[in-house]
Amino acid sequence: MIKKIKKYLHDIRISIFNMSRNSDIQTRLLQEIYLTQLEASTKNKAMHFEAQVFSQNGEDGITREIMSAIGADSKYFLEIGVDPLVNNTLYLLYEGWKGVWIDAGMLTKQFPSYLQEKIVDGTLNVINSFVTKDNILKVLENNGVPKNIDVISIDIDFNTFYIWQALGEIKAPLVIVEYNASLPKDISWRVDYDLNGEWKGGNYFGASLKAFCELAEQIDYTLIYCEMSGTNAFFVRNDLVEKLPVDFKRGLDNYQPARYFLGRTFGHEREIGRFTIKGN
Structure with a gap:
């Protein structure tokens, strides 16, 4: 039995x-x-640049194409709001860049041996800090983060808009931000700033794409791409936009609605280790 x-x-x-x-x-x-x-069917021909190595969606490929076109001076990145295994700058670390990751829960995260080695040798600076619009510049200064940064990526869910606004004096060639794709492209909405604001799983977070575009215009940036899941938007400094391939459009026509079901979670599990990379 x-x-x-x-x-x-x-x-x-x-x-x-x-x-x-x-x-x-x-x-x-x-x-x-x-x-x-x-x-x-899309009019956005830059879609074919999308590729995923460690990013959530196709961000790695877009970043690679943009930086190949506009050039990198310092090869230094800053990412605020980080998962060590899935983020927008780990690919750059593998490509020989240096940089800093900032997250309020950094002490609770598990770092594979490869990343531990990069932290020890100073290639990767990991900062455990709860950032606000009032302290972000001080956090960077206190931790020796240079102002000559080539790529900034911000994804802290609720207050992303205000953190970029506070970073306005740091003119990185490329800035990547998470926008609220549930809001139509023709409205300028952003959540009220809340020091302790947290994303609770709904669509009350961040800012609409138009709100980000208006901020970008004030600090001399242009929207040049939104990846197809409607998660991240890419802004390039105005003096560098003309270096981009013609495939990249300018402005709000890049808007993509929320297609979070396109999340590329299939295939092998994420695993970080050593690669032999030609040129590094």
Whole structure:
């Protein structure tokens, strides 16, 4: 009797596993079909630059293409709001860049040995800090972060708009921010600043793309791309925009609605280790 029960439970587990696997495959196939149709119909030809190495979506490929075109002076990055395994600058670290990661929960995160080595040798500066619009510049200064930064990426969910606004004097060639794609492109909305504001899983967070574009205009930046899931927007400093390939459009026509279901979570699990990279 016990053997029959064990076999029955085993069969159930196998069935559940197969159902889950088949569901994942079907979802991925639908995503691929949708992306193919989207790429064929979109007027935004820069979409084909999207590629994922360590980014959440296709940000790595867009960053690579932009920086290849406009050039990097310091090869130094700043990312605020970081998951060590999924972020917008780990790819740059592998490409020989230096930089800093800032996150309020940094002490709770697990760092693979490769990243630990980069922290020890000074290539990667990791700062555990809760940043606000009033302290961000002081946090950078106190930790020896240079002002000559090539790429800034900000994703702290709630107050992202205000952190970029506070960083206005640091004129990085490329700034990547998370925008609120649930808000239409023709409205300028941003959440009221709240020192302790947190994203609670809904669509009350950050700012609309138009609000970011208005801020960008004030500090001499131009929107040149939004990746296809509607998560991150890419802004390039005005004096460098003309160096970009013609595939990149300018302004609010880059808007992409929220397509978070396109999250590229399929395939092998994220794993960080050493690669032999030609040129480094």
